[in-house]
Amino acid sequence: MNSDKMLKILIxxxxxxxxxxxxxxxxxxxxxxxxxxxxxSKEKNFSIGFFSPANSSYRYLGIWFAKVxxxxxxxxxxxxxxxxxxxxxLSIMQDGNLVLHDGFNRSLWSTNVSVQGQASTAAxxxxxxxxVLVQENNKTVLxxxxxxPTDTWLPNMSIGLNWRTGLDRFLTSWKSRDDPGTGDCIxxxxxxxxxxxFFYKGxxxxxxxxxxxWRSSAIKSNCKTTFINNGDEIAYQYFFDDPTFITRVVxxxxxxxxxxxxxxxEHRWKEFWSAPTYRxxxxxxxxxYSVCNPGDxxxxxxxxxxxxxxxxxxxxxxxxxxxxxxKKSGLSMCGNGEGFVKVERVKAPFSSVAGQMxxxxxxxxxxEQACLRNCSCTAFTSLNDGNETNxxxxxxxxxxxxxxxxxxxxxxxxxxxxxxxxxNTRKSGGFLGNKGRLAxxxxxxxxxxxxxxxxxxxxxxxxxxxxxxxxxxxxxxxHNQSVNFTDTKxxxxxxxxxxxxxxxxxxxxxxSCLVAATDNFSPANKLGQGGFGPVFKGQLRNxxxxxxxxxxxxxxxxxxxxxxxxxxxxxxxHRNLVKMLGCCIQGEEKMLIYEYMSNKSLNFFIFDPTRCSxxxxxxxxxxxxxxxxxxxxxxHDSRLRIIHRDLKTSNILLDDEMNPKISDFGVARILxxxxxxxxxxxxxxxxxxxxxxYAVFGKFSxxxxxxxxxxxxxxIVSGKKNNGSYMEHPSLTLIGHVWELWREDRALDIVDSSxxxxxVPHEALRSIQIGLLCVQEDVxxxxxxxxxxxxxxxxxxxxxxxxxxxxxxxxxxxxxxSVSKGSCSVNEVTLTEAEGR
Ligand SMILES: *[C@@H]1O[C@H](CO)[C@@H](O)[C@H](O)[C@H]1NC(C)=O
Ligand SMILES: *[C@@H]1O[C@H](CO)[C@@H](O)[C@H](O)[C@H]1NC(C)=O
Ligand SMILES: *[C@@H]1O[C@H](CO)[C@@H](O)[C@H](O)[C@H]1NC(C)=O
Ligand SMILES: *[C@@H]1O[C@H](CO)[C@@H](O)[C@H](O)[C@H]1NC(C)=O
Ligand SMILES: *[C@@H]1O[C@H](CO)[C@@H](O)[C@H](O)[C@H]1NC(C)=O
Ligand SMILES: *[C@@H]1O[C@H](CO)[C@@H](O)[C@H](O)[C@H]1NC(C)=O
Ligand SMILES: *[C@@H]1O[C@H](CO)[C@@H](O)[C@H](O)[C@H]1NC(C)=O
Ligand SMILES: *[C@@H]1O[C@H](CO)[C@@H](O)[C@H](O)[C@H]1NC(C)=O
Ligand SMILES: *[C@@H]1O[C@H](CO)[C@@H](O)[C@H](O)[C@H]1NC(C)=O
Ligand SMILES: *[C@@H]1O[C@H](CO)[C@@H](O)[C@H](O)[C@H]1NC(C)=O
Numbered sequence: 049m050n051s052d053k054m055l056k057i058l059i060x061x062x063x064x065x066x067x068x069x070x071x072x073x074x075x076x077x078x079x080x081x082x083x084x085x086x087x088x089s090k091e092k093n094f095s096i097g098f099f100s101p102a103n104s105s106y107r108y109l110g111i112w113f114a115k116v117x118x119x120x121x122x123x124x125x126x127x128x129x130x131x132x133x134x135x136x137x138l139s140i141m142q143d144g145n146l147v148l149h150d151g152f153n154r155s156l157w158s159t160n161v162s163v164q165g166q167a168s169t170a171a172x173x174x175x176x177x178x179x180v181l182v183q184e185n186n187k188t189v190l191x192x193x194x195x196x197p198t199d200t201w202l203p204n205m206s207i208g209l210n211w212r213t214g215l216d217r218f219l220t221s222w223k224s225r226d227d228p229g230t231g232d233c234i235x236x237x238x239x240x241x242x243x244x245x246f247f248y249k250g251x252x253x254x255x256x257x258x259x260x261x262w263r264s265s266a267i268k269s270n271c272k273t274t275f276i277n278n279g280d281e282i283a284y285q286y287f288f289d290d291p292t293f294i295t296r297v298v299x300x301x302x303x304x305x306x307x308x309x310x311x312x313x314e315h316r317w318k319e320f321w322s323a324p325t326y327r328x329x330x331x332x333x334x335x336x337y338s339v340c341n342p343g344d345x346x347x348x349x350x351x352x353x354x355x356x357x358x359x360x361x362x363x364x365x366x367x368x369x370x371x372x373x374x375k376k377s378g379l380s381m382c383g384n385g386e387g388f389v390k391v392e393r394v395k396a397p398f399s400s401v402a403g404q405m406x407x408x409x410x411x412x413x414x415x416e417q418a419c420l421r422n423c424s425c426t427a428f429t430s431l432n433d434g435n436e437t438n439x440x441x442x443x444x445x446x447x448x449x450x451x452x453x454x455x456x457x458x459x460x461x462x463x464x465x466x467x468x469x470x471x472n473t474r475k476s477g478g479f480l481g482n483k484g485r486l487a488x489x490x491x492x493x494x495x496x497x498x499x500x501x502x503x504x505x506x507x508x509x510x511x512x513x514x515x516x517x518x519x520x521x522x523x524x525x526x527h528n529q530s531v532n533f534t535d536t537k538x539x540x541x542x543x544x545x546x547x548x549x550x551x552x553x554x555x556x557x558x559x560s561c562l563v564a565a566t567d568n569f570s571p572a573n574k575l576g577q578g579g580f581g582p583v584f585k586g587q588l589r590n591x592x593x594x595x596x597x598x599x600x601x602x603x604x605x606x607x608x609x610x611x612x613x614x615x616x617x618x619x620x621x622h623r624n625l626v627k628m629l630g631c632c633i634q635g636e637e638k639m640l641i642y643e644y645m646s647n648k649s650l651n652f653f654i655f656d657p658t659r660c661s662x663x664x665x666x667x668x669x670x671x672x673x674x675x676x677x678x679x680x681x682x683x684h685d686s687r688l689r690i691i692h693r694d695l696k697t698s699n700i701l702l703d704d705e706m707n708p709k710i711s712d713f714g715v716a717r718i719l720x721x722x723x724x725x726x727x728x729x730x731x732x733x734x735x736x737x738x739x740x741x742y743a744v745f746g747k748f749s750x751x752x753x754x755x756x757x758x759x760x761x762x763x764i765v766s767g768k769k770n771n772g773s774y775m776e777h778p779s780l781t782l783i784g785h786v787w788e789l790w791r792e793d794r795a796l797d798i799v800d801s802s803x804x805x806x807x808v809p810h811e812a813l814r815s816i817q818i819g820l821l822c823v824q825e826d827v828x829x830x831x832x833x834x835x836x837x838x839x840x841x842x843x844x845x846x847x848x849x850x851x852x853x854x855x856x857x858x859x860x861x862x863x864x865x866s867v868s869k870g871s872c873s874v875n876e877v878t879l880t881e882a883e884g885r
Contacts (some may be wrong), residue, residue, distance in 0.1 A: 075146075075171040076184075080139035083107060083131070088114055093175040094122070098136055104226040106130035109138055109148055109157070111177055111193065113294060116310050120317070122177055122200040122296060123193050126157040127228040144169035146181055146191070159191045176204045198228065201235075201286070201297035206276060207245075208237040208283025217283070221301040231301040240402040242440065243275070243282060246331075247323070249303055253331040255324040256448055258395040259440070271295075271307070271320070295320070328450045335371020336400075339391060341451040352446065353389045353472050354378055354464040356828070376828040377835070377848075378465050382423035385466035385844050388416065389473075393457040396429065397446035404444035415439030416461065427462045466845050467835040555630035557641055562586065562632055566596055575648075585644060593644035594629060598637070610638050610714075617713045620686055624678030626701055626711035645709060647702035650760075654697065654767050660800060665807035667706055668764050672815060673840055674708040675700055679757055680833040682710075683750045689719040691726075691748050695756035696737045697763055717748065725749040736771040736781070740854040741827055751827045754836065755854070758822025762786055765815055767800030783823050783853045790820060790850070815840070820850035 073089045081087055086097030095114040098107045099121060109125040125138075125148055135151030144163035149155045159181055163169055168184045179193035194205045199221050201207055209216050221231035234248040242259035274285045288295060294310035307321040324330050327348055328340035334349035335358070341348055349368030357363035358370045379386075399405045410418065412430040419428035419441050427446055431438045449460065464472065565586035566573050575583045581600035587593055599610055610631070617628045632639040650671065653659045663671070675695075682690040692710065699712040715732045719725075728746045739755035741747045759770050762782055770782040780788065789795050795816045799807055818839050824830050829851055831839065839847055 073173045075138070075140060077140045077142075077144075077168050077170070080137050083134035083136045087173050089173045089175045089177075091175045094173055094177040096138075096173050096179060098131075098134070101222075101226045101228060106132060107134055107136055108228055109136060110228070111173070111179060113177075113310070116294060117315055118317070120296070121228070122198075122202060123179070123196075124198050124228040125193075127198060127222075128230055129156045130228075131156065140169060140171060140181075144181075144183075144190070146171050161190045163190065177202045178205070198222070199231075199299045203287040203291075203295060204285060206281060206283035206285055207235075208243070208276070208281060209239065210281045210283070212280050219297075219299045221299040224301060233299050233301055233303055235299045235305055237282070237284065239282065241399055241405040242396070242407055243277075243284075244398075245284070247299070247303075247305055254303060255305065255329055256331050256395075256398060257323075326450075331448050332369060332371075333448075334368040336445045336447050337372040337374075338368060339394065339449045339451055340368075343451070343453050352391065352449070352462050354381075354462065354468040375468075376826070377831050379467055379835070379848060380846055381463055381465045384846050385469070385842075386463060387420070387466075387469040388428070388461035389464050389469065390459045390461055391449070391451075392459045393452045393455065394460050395448070395450040395452065396440065396458065397427065397442060397449045397460065399442055399444050400447050401444050404442060406439075406441045406443070408439050408441075409436050410439035411437055412439075415441065419461075419463070425463060427460055429458055429460050431458055467831070467838050470838055471834055557630045557632040557639070559632055559634040559637055559639075561588070562596055562639060562641070564589075565594060569596075569598060593646075595642045595644045597640040597642070599639065610640065614640065619688065620681070620690075622678055622681040622686075623707065624674045624709055625681065626709040642711070645701040645711075646704050647706060649698045649711075650700040650702060650708065650764070651697035653702070654764055654800070655769055660767050661802045663706070663803070664805075665803045665812070668803065669808075669811060669815070671700075671702075671706070671708045672761055672764055673837070675710065675757065675760060676833060676837050676840060678708070678710040679753055680837055682716075683753065683833050689750075690716055691719060691750060692716050692753050692756075693742075693748055694733045694737075695753055695760060696734045697760055700760065719749075736769070739823075739827075740825060749827065750832060751830045754822045754830045754833060757833070757836070758819045758830075759783065761815060761819040761822065762798075765800065765812060765819065766798045767802065768798075783820075786816060786820065787850075787853050790816065810843070814843070814847070817847050817850060820853060821848065823853040824851050825854040826851070 073087060075081065075087060081097065083098040086095045088095050092114050094111055096109070096111045099110050099112065099119065100107055101121075108121075108127065108130050110121040111123040112119055112121045131150055133151075136148060136156070137150075138146065138148050141147045141158070144167070145159045145161060147155050147158040161181065163183065169181055169190060170184050171179060171181050173179050176194075180189050181191040182189050194202075195210070195213070195215050195217060197205065197207065197217055197219050199219055201219055207217050207219065216236070218234055218236035220235075221233035223229040223231045232250050233254075234246075236246055236248065237243055238246040238256075244259045245257040246253050247255035270289045272287055272289070274287070276283045276285065286297070295308065297305070297307045299305055303324075305323045306319055308317040309320045310316075311318045326342040327333055328342040334340040337352050337355040338349050339352060341350065344350070347366050347368070349363070351357060351372035354375055355372035356375045357368075358373045362368075362370050408415075408418075410430075415428050415430045415437075418439065419425040422443070424443050426442050426444065428439065428441045431440065446460075446462075563569070565588050566584040567586075569582075569584050573585045575585050575595060577583070581598050584596045584598060585593065586596050610633075614628070614631050617625070621627070626645065627643045629641045629643060631641060647653075653663050654668075679692070679695070682692060690713075692713065693715045694712060695710070699710060701709045701711050703709060717726060717728075725747055726749070728748065733742065733756075735743075737756040737759050739748075739752040742752040742755075759782075763770060766782060766786070768782050786795065786798050789797050795813060796809060798816065799812050818831075818836060821829075821831055821839075822836065839845055
């Protein structure tokens with residue numbers, strides 16, 4: 049009885065460990081593996097046998113890690129056809145094929161190879177985890193499990209296309225953790241463009257790795273990827289420098305691609321790497337022609353240089369998937385001074401249309417030239433894989449660009465028009481590119497002001513600190529000194545500006561000294577009547593001439609506008625902006641002190657039948673450029689983004705040398721940060737210079753100033769007021785009149801007859817065209833001030849054709865006037881009309 053039992057156990061043990069005992073990792077023709085038996089690889093790295101996943105009673109034939117204590121299956125033979133009992137057997141059939149059958153000799157799975165000459169075959173489990181079927185006489189591999197991956201990628205396993213066999217090897221997730229059946233997620237090498245992996249959920253791209261060798265070798269990792277591209281196959285493999293690492297890459301049905309490493313100490317798998325991790329990893333998160341920046345907490349999407357959101361509304365709602373389109377106002381990018389702007393550290397874009405990406409071996413310069421030559425080339429990049437320089441060029445949509453927050457990734461060169469080129473080279477500072485001419489124009493515009501402002505600021509602060517303690521004495525000193533610095537907060541105590549939390553560093557003038565300077569505001573010294581009060585000329589004791597704007601006591605709006613103007617202009621410095629010297633607030637009196645402009649304002653000259661002849665064409669052209677520079681400074685270059693809102697010829701003052709200076713910042717607004725547009729219920733400005741979207745909806749932006757600039761430009765060229773009327777077409781405004789002439793190809797007819805002698809036809813024509821571009825009805829069609837300056841500065845750029853301007857007909861604009869917001873707005877519309885100072 050005892051020996052009988054012993055024998056039984058021995059037989060059982062023998063049966064169970066038979067493959068062990070034979071010490072072979074090989075299954076030959078006369079052997080089989082039954083459920084409960086396993087075959088182990090030589091170094092005992094992997095086992096093959098039957099298993100049931102967690103929470104499942106079905107049986108599957110699979111390969112798993114032998115040294116890992118947690119059952120981790122890397123390959124399944126019958127993933128969609130499980131056994132419902134333990135009757136499964138794996139054996140080699142007479143014809144040499146591996147077959148998996150049940151107790152009724154029904155085949156559930158088999159290899160399908162034809163064995164030449166009926167030679168005997170054997171199946172062998174290798175230590176890499178590969179099950180191979182070989183021809184015994186010459187060891188030819190007839191079939192291998194690595195060619196039919198399930199959800200796991202092991203080191204030494206190729207994922208990609210085998211040209212010889214036509215097998216496309218890719219990973220497919222399990223249905224769930226307890227069902228190895230074919231799931232929805234696929235990780236596959238996509239060969240439509242540069243070879244790169246795509247992770248699909250169903251048939252929808254979900255994540256993309258980007259092409260190799262996009263990530264430079266600067267990024268050190270002990271995990272290496274090898275790209276195999278030879279006559280046999282185009283595929284990837286990966287391996288660790290240290291082969292003792294137990295590792296796998298697995299596709300999860302929840303949509304996660306994980307690279308895991310077994311941690312022996314903790315007895316668990318640890319994540320080495322996974323994707324997608326960020327929202328930006330998701331394919332097309334920001335649509336086409338955009339960049340996704342995971343570091344941007346607000347909204348991760350932004351458009352590539354030269355592009356704007358396709359649907360601004362969706363974009364505003366933080367939904368970026370519709371992506372971006374070329375800027376409507378963009379200039380032509382075909383032989384028109386265009387170039388490239390570098391976008392750093394990105395994942396290479398993807399061309400969703402096959403055949404729109406080219407890979408060639410070319411130097412960086414060659415690559416750039418090749419892309420520049422073909423107008424449909426949207427971007428290029430130059431990659432060095434160690435031996436040769438590859439040139440990647442895209443000829444269509446650019447999809448799925450992600451900015452990495454670490455160094456070591458390639459950059460992308462995006463094709464932009466001349467204006468964006470200038471903008472971006474300016475931003476990046478110094479890089480002039482090969483557009484010498486444009487760069488020259490640009491550098492002459494871009495006066496490096498920031499350091500000056502900073503220095504001034506530091507100096508003023510120091511000065512202020514010193515003075516704060518001796519505030520009383522400082523104030524007393526003011527009587528003797530015309531200008532001094534003091535703590536503004538202190539001096540404003542007890543008056544209307546008390547609540548203002550701004551700490552502006554502007555000189556405070558003493559009322560008595562202003563009274564003396566203007567001869568007690570004598571009518572003889574009155575320069576004109578501004579929107580909020582009269583303007584007086586004055587002379588300080590040191591001989592300096594000043595203009596004093598005395599805000600009328602009755603004007604309720606005065607304080608608001610004064611605060612605004614003091615805050616704003618105090619921080620601005622540009623030779624085309626009128627300089628504020630200080631302010632004076634004492635009791636009822638509120639005054640602003642400016643530098644004195646001897647030549648009054650622009651309207652004083654251009655609309656006057658005699659004085660207009662003092663401004664010849666070249667002077668007028670200089671004035672136009674000067675005004676544009678001043679506005680550009682307000683819009684782009686100052687640290688604030690300022691919208692003037694009331695640009696008109698009477699607010700353009702002229703100094704001794706007839707240099708234009710923009711004045712009157714009473715209604716200017718600061719847009720903060722990235723804000724492009726704002727809205728107001730109080731439409732203030734001047735009829736004739738207001739853009740339609742501002743006049744009607746109260747929406748103002750840099751582009752509404754551009755509109756006003758366009759009107760000013762046309763007025764300077766024509767010497768006519770936009771709200772004057774025309775004999776030929778009494779219903780037309782100046783803009784409408786210019787537009788009519790433009791369409792009839794007679795635009796030069798509008799040029800002021802007093803400069804007939806001096807004007808340069810092509811310059812004048814160009815100016816008119818630019819003026820018309822600025823007054824286009826659609827905000828998006830209007831250029832921005834940088835583009836305006838570029839267009840004024842060079843003939844090298846072909847200008848777009850202007851579309852119909854806004855406010856063509858007088859009646860239309862009269863209607864607009866009556867619908868503008870609020871009861872006081874109509875008054876304010878013309879309130880700020882001032883006749884120079
Ligand atoms: C397999 O078994 C057959 C008879 O059952 C025998 O002729 C053959 O030699 C065996 N082959 C091997 C490799 O053992
Ligand atoms: C198995 O089922 C139990 C109970 O339904 C569940 O808690 C557990 O998570 C399941 N395990 C797996 C691996 O699905
Ligand atoms: C198991 O599967 C066999 C066919 O493969 C079928 O005939 C049998 O009814 C199944 N048994 C159960 C319990 O599902
Ligand atoms: C099982 O089926 C194969 C053909 O599919 C046949 O050659 C073999 O003899 C069968 N074996 C048994 C035990 O019925
Ligand atoms: C087996 O391969 C042959 C040709 O190689 C093919 O015609 C046949 O459909 C395959 N059978 C299966 C079940 O895959
Ligand atoms: C291996 O042997 C088979 C048949 O004996 C033959 O058809 C095949 O070409 C051989 N392969 C190699 C690589 O020699
Ligand atoms: C892995 O691949 C290399 C080269 O392809 C080969 O030399 C090595 O034997 C392979 N290792 C295994 C375990 O198959
Ligand atoms: C098998 O595993 C050991 C240690 O885990 C490792 O050193 C060896 O390289 C592995 N063999 C293969 C062929 O991967
Ligand atoms: C520019 O590229 C497109 C797309 O590859 C091509 O069809 C076209 O012929 C190219 N044009 C020139 C002038 O090379
Ligand atoms: C560079 O060339 C050498 C020799 O031709 C080759 O061994 C090496 O693999 C190449 N390196 C790359 C990154 O292609």
